[in-house]
Amino acid sequence: MKEIYIVEFPSNLGLKEPQPGKAPGVNRLPDWLWKHNLHKSLNTEHVTRITPSQYSNVKDSETHFLNADSLVSYAREQAYLINNLISQKKFPFILGGDCSILLGVAAALKQKGNYGLFYLDGHTDFMDIALSETGGAGGMAASLVTGNGNPKLSNILNLSPYIKEENLWCVGNREYDDAYENEIRKSTAAYLSLRELRKKGIRNTAQLFLSEVRNKKLDGFWLHIDVDVLNDMIMPCVDSRTPDGLTYDEFNELTSYLFQSPELSGLEITILDPDLDPTGEYTKDFVTNISDTFNSNFHKKSF
Structure with missing residues (x-):
């Protein structure tokens, strides 16, 4: 079994201000998860952190992205660290941060293979x-x-694409809007909205994805978990709330299959904002579910 390394990327560089003059609170997520015993539950002594530049709400004039230059420099640091961990056969368990932390991670994966x-x-x-x-x-x-998109962010270190479009599985969207969904529908990525995931079935979806990883002889796969995939009633402390979402039973079943796979190379958790969960009640439930499911299934014999 690979040795688990907790990696903390406390970044809010990829989000807008929740209100004027207030930076997004998701950069406090690693400390918040530590407070609610995720680190202890994962039973590892290895914890490392890279802190990004200070947040700005001013858009870059060239790309029109927030914090574009900071994202690039941060991604370079992230890629160096993740590349080293994968080279050492370690398992990075990454705590974000917003979803932009994937830039550095994906660049590292490209450096290691497909x-x-x-x-x-x-x-x-x-x-x-x-x-x-x-x-x-x-x-x-x-x-x-x-x-896709501006090469300043999509071609860091001249590595574009970090992940081939046909090797992306986008699962769980419930932002049902044709203009929005058509962007991925017209790509070569696999797309299963929440409705389609439930229709196809969680077990079947996981089996299809893992079969594809093996059939394509990929070097592994990465798991991105944005907690807003969960039902809004059990995870309301996110920046963009939407009705419905996965129950913990559904989430635990799906992730259990992925955690079992020896092809799983690492994972990241993003978007839970401590500012939106002042009592910690939602965070405690999340920590219990993710840690129990991970510890019970990590690299067990795959189904």
């Missing part, structure tokens, strides 16, 4: 800056890492 990406998120995060009202890279992360 990887798949299981993007478990309540949104597709697959659109061009022209459709974005915020300029936040977090809402375009899946698109950027597959080589």
